[in-house]
Amino acid sequence: MADSASTVPPAAAGVHARGAGTDDGPSAAPGGPWGQRAMTALFLGPAAVMLVVWLVYPTLKTFVRSFYGRDGSDWVGLENYRALFTTDTLQTAIQNNAIWVGVVPALVTSIGLIFAVLTERVRWGVAFKIAVFMPMAISLFAAGVIWHIMYTQDPGQGAVNAAINVVDDTFSSAGVLTSAQGSTPELAGTPERGLVLKSSVRPGETALLGLTGIPPAQVPEGARQAQAPTPRPGAITGTTWRDFKPGGGRPGVVEPQELGLEGVTVQLRDASGRAVRTIKSGEGGAFSFEGVKAGSYRPAVGPETFQKPFAGVSWLGPKLITPAVMIAYIWVWAGFAMVVIAAGLAAISREVLEAARTDGATEWQVFRRVTAPMLAPVLSVVFITMLINVLKVFDIVLSVAPGSSQDDANVIALAMWRTSFGGVNDFGLGSAIAVFLFLLVIPVLALNVRRFKRET
Amino acid sequence: MATVLRVVRRAPLNLFLLVVAAMWLVPTFGLFLTSLIPKGEIAREGWWNVVAKPSSMTFDNYRALFDNNDLTKALVTTAEIAVGNTLLLVFIAALAGYAFAWLEFPGRDGLFVVVIGLLVVPLQVALIPIFSLYNSTSLFDTVLGLILFHVAFGLPFGIFLLRNFFIGIPKDIMESARIDGASELTIFFKLILPLGLPAIASLAIFQFLWTWNDLIVALTYGRDTQPITVAIFSQLRQFGSNIELIAPASFVSLAIPLAVFLAFQRYFVQGLLAGSVK
Numbered sequence: 001m002a003d004s005a006s007t008v009p010p011a012a013a014g015v016h017a018r019g020a021g022t023d024d025g026p027s028a029a030p031g032g033p034w035g036q037r038a039m040t041a042l043f044l045g046p047a048a049v050m051l052v053v054w055l056v057y058p059t060l061k062t063f064v065r066s067f068y069g070r071d072g073s074d075w076v077g078l079e080n081y082r083a084l085f086t087t088d089t090l091q092t093a094i095q096n097n098a099i100w101v102g103v104v105p106a107l108v109t110s111i112g113l114i115f116a117v118l119t120e121r122v123r124w125g126v127a128f129k130i131a132v133f134m135p136m137a138i139s140l141f142a143a144g145v146i147w148h149i150m151y152t153q154d155p156g157q158g159a160v161n162a163a164i165n166v167v168d169d170t171f172s173s174a175g176v177l178t179s180a181q182g183s184t185p186e187l188a189g190t191p192e193r194g195l196v197l198k199s200s201v202r203p204g205e206t207a208l209l210g211l212t213g214i215p216p217a218q219v220p221e222g223a224r225q226a227q228a229p230t231p232r233p234g235a236i237t238g239t240t241w242r243d244f245k246p247g248g249g250r251p252g253v254v255e256p257q258e259l260g261l262e263g264v265t266v267q268l269r270d271a272s273g274r275a276v277r278t279i280k281s282g283e284g285g286a287f288s289f290e291g292v293k294a295g296s297y298r299p300a301v302g303p304e305t306f307q308k309p310f311a312g313v314s315w316l317g318p319k320l321i322t323p324a325v326m327i328a329y330i331w332v333w334a335g336f337a338m339v340v341i342a343a344g345l346a347a348i349s350r351e352v353l354e355a356a357r358t359d360g361a362t363e364w365q366v367f368r369r370v371t372a373p374m375l376a377p378v379l380s381v382v383f384i385t386m387l388i389n390v391l392k393v394f395d396i397v398l399s400v401a402p403g404s405s406q407d408d409a410n411v412i413a414l415a416m417w418r419t420s421f422g423g424v425n426d427f428g429l430g431s432a433i434a435v436f437l438f439l440l441v442i443p444v445l446a447l448n449v450r451r452f453k454r455e456t
Numbered sequence: 457m458a459t460v461l462r463v464v465r466r467a468p469l470n471l472f473l474l475v476v477a478a479m480w481l482v483p484t485f486g487l488f489l490t491s492l493i494p495k496g497e498i499a500r501e502g503w504w505n506v507v508a509k510p511s512s513m514t515f516d517n518y519r520a521l522f523d524n525n526d527l528t529k530a531l532v533t534t535a536e537i538a539v540g541n542t543l544l545l546v547f548i549a550a551l552a553g554y555a556f557a558w559l560e561f562p563g564r565d566g567l568f569v570v571v572i573g574l575l576v577v578p579l580q581v582a583l584i585p586i587f588s589l590y591n592s593t594s595l596f597d598t599v600l601g602l603i604l605f606h607v608a609f610g611l612p613f614g615i616f617l618l619r620n621f622f623i624g625i626p627k628d629i630m631e632s633a634r635i636d637g638a639s640e641l642t643i644f645f646k647l648i649l650p651l652g653l654p655a656i657a658s659l660a661i662f663q664f665l666w667t668w669n670d671l672i673v674a675l676t677y678g679r680d681t682q683p684i685t686v687a688i689f690s691q692l693r694q695f696g697s698n699i700e701l702i703a704p705a706s707f708v709s710l711a712i713p714l715a716v717f718l719a720f721q722r723y724f725v726q727g728l729l730a731g732s733v734k
Contacts, residue, residue: 039640040561047552047611054608055574058582058589065584115476122470130721131477134484136708137717137724139669141685145692146487146705149503149699157502330481336728343729359679392578395671395685399692415673416580420587421676428583434580441576452572 018393024280058440066431072395078365080432089407090433093415096322100393100411105386108330109379112337117367119338129342133335140332144399147328151315151400161312177218177305178265183210183243184252194267200296204233207299210243210252211261219259224284226260237288238299240264260285263303270295278302316401318408325400325409329393337382344378345371384444391440484710491517491703515706527705530687534709536599537683538668541606545663546656548607549614554648556615557622558630559640568619574612582609583676590677597679605677606667614659617727621655622648658727660722665713684709 069076084090115132119125135143152158155165182188182195187209189195201207206229219242226241243249245257266287267275276297281287313323348371358365394413401409410418410431420430489503492513506513523528555561556568583602586605587596625648633643649656671685678686688705691698717724 037561038560040555040559042550043555043559043640043644044561044567046548047615050548050604050608051574051611053589054582054586054605055577058585059577061585063582118469118473119643122466122473128473128477130718132480133721134717135480135712137713138667139671139685139713141669141671141689142710145688145702146483148692149487149490149703150483159482159502159504162502267559332484332654335480339725340729343725366701388576392580397669398689403693413580417583417672417676420584422517431584434578434583437578437579441578444717445573445576448572448575449569452569 018382026265042257052431062431062434065427066435069428070426072427076428080429083429084436086430089410090415093410093412096410097412099322100390101387104390105328105383108333108337108386109383111334112341112382116342129338133339135332136335141399143328143332144396148400151324153312153314155312158312160315164313177214178213179213181213183212186252194300194303196300200298201236202296203236203292203294204231205236206231207236207238208252209238209240209299209301211240212244220262223262226254226285227350228254233303235288235290236292236297240266240285242361265304267300267302269298269300275422316405318405321401321405321409325397328400329396333386340382341378344375348374385431388441388444391437466552487703488707491707495700509565517700521701521704527687530682530684533599533681534668534683537602538664541603541667542660542663543613544603545607545610549611549618549659550649550656552615553618553622554644558620571612575616579609587676596677597681599681601677602674605673610663617659618652618655622652623650657723661716661724662727664716668713
């Protein structure tokens with residue numbers, strides 16, 4: 001892959017050879033000028049017919065059509081264009097596309113540049129390039145399916161959320177009970193700050209921390225019958241238990257068939273509310289703080305107990321869907337940017353770089369002052385190519401975004417298709433959207449033409 | 457000693473690039489593993505768990521895929537469209553590319569500027585008029601209709617690429633052929649096509665991948681004529697229940713262009729560079 005760089009710029013090669021090719025005109029073809037014309041028509045005819053019928057004529061037709069209504073019989077003037085900028089989903093599409101234009105070409109170009117520069121420094125650069133470039137061969141649609149699966153919300157199935165979960169778990173772990181509440185007004189508070197016993201407790205006394213609102217699935221496995229605590233001198237003993245049994249039971253009293261909750265974080269808070277001791281309840285939900293100094297304390301169920309497990313980021317939900325599609329898109333196109341920029345890098349003369357280094361320039365200076373400026377034309381080509389691609393983005397949105405969030409992920413090309421063929425079937429508005437899209441690429445079109453004219 | 461030092465210094469860079477390479481390979485690999493999970497377990501299992509117990513992998517999903525008439529038909533349709541339009545495009549573009557490179561005719565440069573202008577025209581501007589055209593002729597919902605659309609939209613790039621390559625063919629060769637009395641057609645078939653093979657190969661691979669991977673054109677002009685992308689798309693509308701079909705179908709649909717790409721990547725990259733360094 002790397003060596004292909006030297007064989008390429010045919011554009012440049014073409015321009016160079018062109019002088020030689022056209023200087024003294026063609027030699028006379030057999031059959032005179034008419035034979036020559038017929039020959040030209042033969043070579044050019046098929047392409048000309050196809051371009052006129054499938055590109056030029058439809059473009060003009062679409063332009064005209066955009067001034068007519070849904071079924072094409074009534075002239076509506078600029079009504080479709082007004083609708084284009086006032087309809088909700090279309091506004092979303094334009095805004096989203098603006099975000100795409102602002103974010104993606106710059107990111108793809110920078111990532112491509114970073115990869116291209118870094119791969120030059122490792123021995124397995126070619127293998128790396130193939131890996132990153134591979135998604136280019138895959139359809140944007142299939143790439144979207146791949147990422148749709150990657151983005152599944154359940155961390156047990158979606159790889160992206162599973163990866164986040166691994167990182168998340170190293171910092172905090174889920175609590176044993178996520179929805180429990182105090183069983184009596186005596187035990188009150190919030191899951192975020194913990195549930196605190198209202199009356200204070202002294203060493204030698206006991207504390208009952210009854211909890212309800214625990215679904216059977218959350219009762220720790222192998223939970224045993226709760227026992228009322230026995231007071232001991234110098235210690236604060238207590239029980240945390242599921243203060244509920246079939247039929248109800250009396251709140252605040254440990255009764256038969258009520259299960260002790262093991263693994264609950266229990267805190268002993270002093271008068272100022274600071275947790276002085278923290279332990280976890282043991283078998284049958286029993287806990288005891290031994291050797292407590294004299295004074296009054298308030299036992300509490302610590303907030304750790306209520307920590308919700310990581311439920312997964314909703315990548316495919318309405319809020320994150322556009323960034324999610326962008327990530328998938330960048331994954332596809334980074335390889336393109338990398339390969340083109342790497343070819344540009346390879347074309348920069350080693351001697352110039354060496355000369356700069358001999359003069360004592362640091363690697364960063366070499367990059368800033370020599371490599372980057374010489375690479376500027378290539379970077380701008382990549383950037384502009386991506387700009388056009390991003391304006392036309394379509395398939396990947398359809399396959400990453402589930403139907404429910406397609407309105408939130410909408411982009412211009414998708415809006416054009418959905419308006420024209422996706423059930424609404426408004427060819428007037430659809431044409432207006434297409435014309436709008438066309439107008440957006442006109443600057444690039446002009447740029448291409450100017451560059452060509454300069455070369456000849 | 458020096459090499460040890462070098463290896464240590466390079467370790468962070470290598471590690472970083474390894475992680476990046478993994479990020480680029482893992483998603484596709486994940487799709488492949490998903491396609492190997494038995495139908496009943498697919499909704500319960502993360503695909504990475506399958507690695508730990510290879511015995512649970514199965515190709516049953518692929519068997520079901522190839523037993524599914526809609527999907528096998530879609531694969532055949534995809535191949536017909538991709539191969540057919542590529543051959544036609546290469547031929548028409550080569551003819552025109554030769555005319556722009558070596559024939560003298562009035563307005564040649566002006567016309568070529570038009571071709572360059574057409575390079576960036578989004579196909580959305582043609583969707584609606586061509587829809588009406590196809591409906592009033594018998595091209596709607598046919599392989600031929602899809603092929604012609606793809607050829608037309610592949611032409612600006614194809615003509616551009618081939619003209620730039622043909623123009624670089626040494627003038628001496630052309631001159632001596634003409635002096636020997638060879639006709640333009642002889643020159644085209646005996647000289648230009650063989651000498652232009654690298655560029656033609658680039659164009660062919662490009663167009664093949666582009667049309668194999670197309671969704672929007674087939675979605676617009678096909679009903680029963682469905683290539684694989686459209687077939688998967690209609691399955692995707694009921695996503696979740698039938699991932700055991702979507703995963704292997706997606707993998708098959710990307711395995712073929714991937715194989716083409718890996719086999720001919722040199723030409724692919726050449727075409728890419730020629731197309732973008734314009």
